[in-house]
Amino acid sequence: MGKVIRVRVPATSANLGSGFDALGVALTLYNELCFYEDDGDGIRVEVEGLGRGEIPTALSENMASIAMAEAAALNGTALPKSGVLRLINRIPPARGLGSSSAALAGGIFLGNVLTGGGLDRQAMLNAVTKLEGHPDNVAPALCGGLCISVMDGGRTITQVVSLDEELSFIAVSPSVEVPTERARAVLPQTLAYKDGVFNVGRVALLVTAFITKHYEHLPYGLEDKLHMPYRLPLIPGGAKVLQAAVDAGALGVTVSGSGSTIIAFATKNEAAVQAAMEDAFMQAGLTASGHILKACNEGAKLI
Structure with a gap:
C-alpha cells in the first residue's frame, strides 16, 4: 500500500431556524475520506461505519468520488489510475446533519490534493456549491464555524464566524x-x-x-x-x-x-x-x- 492521504470533514447543521438556506454551522462530529494508490484496476470506493451497504460505491453515483472528479477536471489533471477511496462515516446519513455535504466537501478537498492543489478554498466552495445546489451545509463543511452564505451568480459569498467553546x-x-x-x-x-x-x-x-x-x-x-x-x-x-x-x-x-x-x-x-x-x-x-x-x-x- 502506498502513501495514505486522509481528509477529515465535519458534520453540519443548516438553517438554524430563521436562517433558511443561508446559515450553517460545522460541528465536532467527523467523517474521514482516505485514499491510497495501488496497482489494482481503477479506483474503488469502500464504505465503513454508518451507511455501509446503503451508500452507492459506483464512481458515477458516489458523491465523494463525483466531487473528486470535479476537482480533477478543474485542475486539468487526472486522478490516480488506481486506488481505494475509503469513506469512514460517523455522521448519520439522511438525518439533517450534512452527510451528503461532508461527502462533497471532503471529495473536492481530497481530489484537489490528489491533482496538484490548484484550487483555493473559494474555488472549491464555488464548485461544491454547484454540485450541492445551495451553500448552507457545504460552506461550513469546507470552511468551518458559523457560515452566513449567499449566492452571486456562480460565486458563493460566505462570512465565517468562529463560535465559542462554551456553547x-x-x-x-x-x-x-x-x-x-x-x-x-x-x-x-x-x-x-x-x-x-x-x-x-x-x-x-x-x-x-x-x-x-x-x-x-x-x-x-x-x-x-x-x-x-x-x-x-x-x-x-x-x-x-x-x-x-x-x-x-x-x-x-x-x-x-x-x-x-x-x-x-x-x-x-x-x-x-x-x-x-x-x-x-x-x-x-x-x-x-x-x-x-x-x-x-x-x-x-x-x-
Missing part, C-alpha cells in the same frame, strides 16, 4: 428519515410579506446572538415562519421533542437541516437535554441517539 449543540437523530425531496415539497411557493419581515429580524438577532454570546436571545432568533411550520409535522413527535429540550434547560431548539435530527443549544445541563429529547422521541414510538457537540471552527482538512 454546546445537542443533536438527537430519530430512527426515521425525512428525505430532502419531501421536506422541500411541503414548502409553500409564496409567503405573506409579514412572514418575510418576521424572519429578517429573527435571523439578524440570531447571528448577533452567536457573535456577541448573548445566548439568551437564541430562542427568539431561532423562531421561523419560512420552513419550520411545514417541516416539523414530518417528524413524529417533533413538537414534543422541541418542548422537552426547553423544559430540560436548552436555550433554544430547532430542526437540523430538513430533519429528522432535532438540535438544541445549551451552555449547561447538556446530558439532561439529550436524555429528555431521546425520551420524547421514544414516547412517539421512535428510537433515537444523540451527540453533545461543539462548534468546529475549522472545516475540511488533511490529518
